[in-house]
Amino acid sequence: MAARDMPAYEQVKAYIKQRIGSGEWRPGDPVPSEAALSAQFAISRMTGNRALRELAAEGFVTRVQGSGTRVAQLHRISSQLVIRDIHEEVAERGHQHATRVLTVAQEKAGTELAHSLGVKLGAPVFHTVLVHLENGVPIQYEDRYVNPAAAPDYLQTDFTKASPTSHLLQNAPLTEASYSIEACLPTPVEAKELGIRRTEPCLVVMRRTVSGTRPASVARLVHPGTRYSLAGQFQA
Amino acid sequence: MAARDMPAYEQVKAYIKQRIGSGEWRPGDPVPSEAALSAQFAISRMTGNRALRELAAEGFVTRVQGSGTRVAQLHRISSQLVIRDIHEEVAERGHQHATRVLTVAQEKAGTELAHSLGVKLGAPVFHTVLVHLENGVPIQYEDRYVNPAAAPDYLQTDFTKASPTSHLLQNAPLTEASYSIEACLPTPVEAKELGIRRTEPCLVVMRRTVSGTRPASVARLVHPGTRYSLAGQFQA
């Protein structure tokens, strides 16, 4: 065990998590109070407080002022899906990232798009279509519409050097987003640009981001099923 | 403003979040040090520490010992992705959920499985294969292996009444999980049981759950691409 090197509050957290994980303390059972922990571990009350406060934030226990701390009823496990720049993602794997630019244009918003981006019908919107390559192999077809109000100089970006995601993150602080993930067959154009057969399943992520109160961008990200998977970890 | 009633550390957090949200402090910019905050707000260093520590946990800033605190590049946003019982999920949509049980058996662990579940090669493991239907239409093919140590009476469950997920959540408190999501074609058996063509893309979720320190279960969840999508929302 690396228990000796752990900070005191981490040791207390580990102790409590272990009791909960082993089933020794069941949901609803009381957890030792801050004062009890101080005495038991020979630590100050603040240290015990930090341990319990963090466990509460992580969903392991619930605390009620005046009443006490108890083991939480359900373990809600929420993931930490992160909106990442694909360039960083590839670079982190130690691979080469390159971008092929297919379309950079200003267009007029149709009904559906106008609604998604919160602009008027026929108002100008920015449109880019790119293919991202990892070590020369296409891994993502990115079809994106951007609200000019959120990133006025979007079209001036050199997309071979800065990805749309990084440009948007720099210029339009992200406050909200929604996504959906599905499995689809690629369109003929997508298949051609990704260099795959039209029968190969693709992982498609549709994402809509909001900056402040203003919709910033909607994107359709198509990944060949054999070359890309989303992975993640839940904790707490 | 309710600023007067807020604890000091919350006021400091609000101040910093406001600067970041308004774009006044850009990603990578330095955030005032704990000492600077103490002076500026007339608070103790510990209070400033708590504000910055929580902002770091929430993904607004990054901290490096010895170097300082800076505005984070990305907003880490926790999603609503939760490990849910498919029965609840379907019921929530106001639909009928039914289960077809294909396999309920005890088997011997092969090399790979033994490693995933943390048991010895050839040790007994529980195996179930189910098909979940929403209003009579197959939406998920669930192939699951369970560690007997985590849920000894798993095989006695009536899976038409309680789903594996709900049984496991009841009996083996969940502490950790990892998953991957990909797009694949179904195997012949999967296609047959789901009632789809073998060329129809499927959304496949591989999930491994851990209860305490013990791997509890590994599952392969296959969903027809045309009938199922994962959706979620981010919020700051």
Place this chain on the structure above:
DNA sequence: CAGTGGTCTAGACCACCGA
């Protein structure tokens, strides 16, 4: 080296809950 964050202490006052 000076400045930073990481941790910890031994007190303190308050608001709240339950008996």
Place this chain on the structure above:
DNA sequence: CGGTGGTCTAGACCACTGG
């Protein structure tokens, strides 16, 4: 009322970073 958590302070020592 005593016990609980919620917050805050004014110090302290340490490990790490940068110039």
